[in-house]
Amino acid sequence: MNRLALLVAGTAVLAVSTITPAGAAALPTGSTETVTSCGYSGLQAGLNTRVCAEVTGTTVEFYGTVGLAGPPSPGGPWPDPKELITTLSTEVVGGVALSTRTSQVIFTASTLQLRGPASTVPCGSTVRATFAAASYPRPAQPVVHEVTIAC
Template structure:
């Protein structure tokens, strides 16, 4: 192959290489933004808890969070080891249930996220979520949040 043919082949390859990202960028679609809303923190089983909802369009994902309620007392073994039972539930206000998730978790000092309830809801509705945590000799005092779904 002569030099002119090699140059032409290289130039054609470079044009194809640089043209591909432009075509790919034009094909990119926009996605709906996710809005996270959390309720007020509560004290359950000696731990700080809250319930949150991620809303993207008409999709809702509910989750609970468990964290330390404050600094550990002097002489407390570290990391703490608290076994808890959790209940996460959600429903559309005046409508259908999104479900309930119950489970067992072990809190060891780091913030713990409890997932398990999600769904698609009608635009303009409100989702009510509840998160309860109980440990031995400590009953739950569920935390809640109401979230509007604006599409």
């Protein structure tokens, strides 16, 4: 298999695995401390992206991260800054959309964290977040994470 075919096959597997979550993270019952969980990472715009959740009681706050996909080559230059358009959307599964936040940011080399608003949801709810990052000419390939609020 040539390198291009291997790259295309690997990208397709990664895209499917990041869009289809393995299952919602179950959080401890009655917890009043903040519990953080993250979904699978994925490549978007040539960068490593991930969406995470911080849950305290029945309040959940999602955030997306953007970082380098790997270290720069030894002795090579740092990557050029990239203009990114990011979108973080949250919803109660089978219910209402909670928020959508779109931002235009410049990625230089340091990991960025893009936060959404905190939302209070009913006990037993499963909340899903989708995080996308696009940079011309590369379209977004969103990553997804779900959490279930146990009480």
